[in-house]
Amino acid sequence: MSKETSFVAGLEDVVASLSEICFLDGREGRLLYRGYDIHDLVNGGASFEEVVYLLWYGDLPNAAQLAEFNRSIATQRSLHPSVLAFLKEVPKDANAMAVLRTAVSYAALFDPDANDDTMDANLRKAVRLVAQIPTIVTSYERIRKGLQPVEPDESLSMAASFFYLLNGEKPDTFTERAFNTALILHADHELNASTFSARVTAGTLSDIYSAIVSAIGTLKGPLHGGANEQVMKMLLEIGEIDRAEAWIDEALAEKKKIMGFGHRVYRTEDPRATHLRQLSKEAGERVGVTKWFEMSQVIERVVKDRKGLNPNVDFYSASLYYSLGLPTHLYTPIFACSRISGWTAHVLEQYRNNRLIRPRAEYAGPTRRTFVPLAQR
Ligand SMILES: CC(=O)SCCNC(=O)CCNC(=O)[C@H](O)C(C)(C)COP(=O)(O)OP(=O)(O)OC[C@H]1O[C@@H](n2cnc3c(N)ncnc32)[C@H](O)[C@@H]1OP(=O)(O)O
């Protein structure tokens, strides 16, 4: 048999898409959304909504455009009653990402544009997805705890709304700013695994909800978005700062992966970790519990020393979210609340310039076997 393919494990460094959305330089540690450096977006005080607009439309909005865009999202936060009823039926100990995946798939059936796949309808569906994923995540969390879901407040930003829907109270200025930054930093990341899933699904010209359901299922895994929850579990298991070094050494000796470290593309500091490290420090100081940040610093030093690996976006987000009072099992759903902006931008881009995504496999199984009829086996 002649060899027609050349196999690259994990598609490492394979370029599988042309995109105008996100530029990633793994050697220099640079990340740009539509040409804007994430450091400038964060330090310049952009809102997450501005970034969503930027990712979808390619340019930053002016004040009037942003006001209209904010309104379009804020007025779409309420869930369809059937989706809310579904969340009440879900087992109380279900995995929050599995609930999100199923609820988004269910919400698709009630979307007013369910049978319309035009670009305008897809943009309306994208707005509903961005607006409603946080409502699904927070409503299920409240229902799980025996509480009533909170009615969305249209006056709140995306960042403030998440805390309001979760706790029934508006967050303080620091919490809103820190969470807004985290949402911006998680918004897009080129052809990461979940975005690739979304583009593969969109590439068959399946609908936008199907593409997002594929992406949520992919983000859930601990080698991708699921790592942030695992990081916090690790910190809690270590328990005390002076145990961290020995714990990491033992885990490495057992060939375990340290969650929140390493990256397929970055060979230097993940530029998102720079902001999240600082926010984790500030958030810990504000609540008077610096232990998780300090433990994270020890782990960062040890993993860098032993393996030469840097923290990725999932490492310091864990201790930051913990200090903001967010439940550990919501960390990956929170990632989805942000990444829905990038997923939808990529799906829309895929539709605009579509070609079916269908790579090859290099066959490594047996060849030329002789068939033996069942009676003779
Ligand atoms: C939002 C995100 O998705 S960011 C990534 C979130 N995921 C994690 O934090 C999970 C932990 N990290 C990892 O598993 C990996 O670094 C990944 C999945 C992110 C990248 O994986 P790959 O590019 O395939 O690298 P791969 O897993 O082949 O690792 C290369 C080498 O570094 C080691 N390595 C990579 N990451 C880690 C880690 N976190 N802990 C210990 N060793 C590691 C591997 O064991 C391997 O060593 P070897 O060559 O001696 O076998």
Ligand SMILES: O=C([O-])CC(=O)C(=O)O
């Ligand atoms: O790009 C990747 O492979 C993973 C990642 O950091 C992200 O999705 O944010």
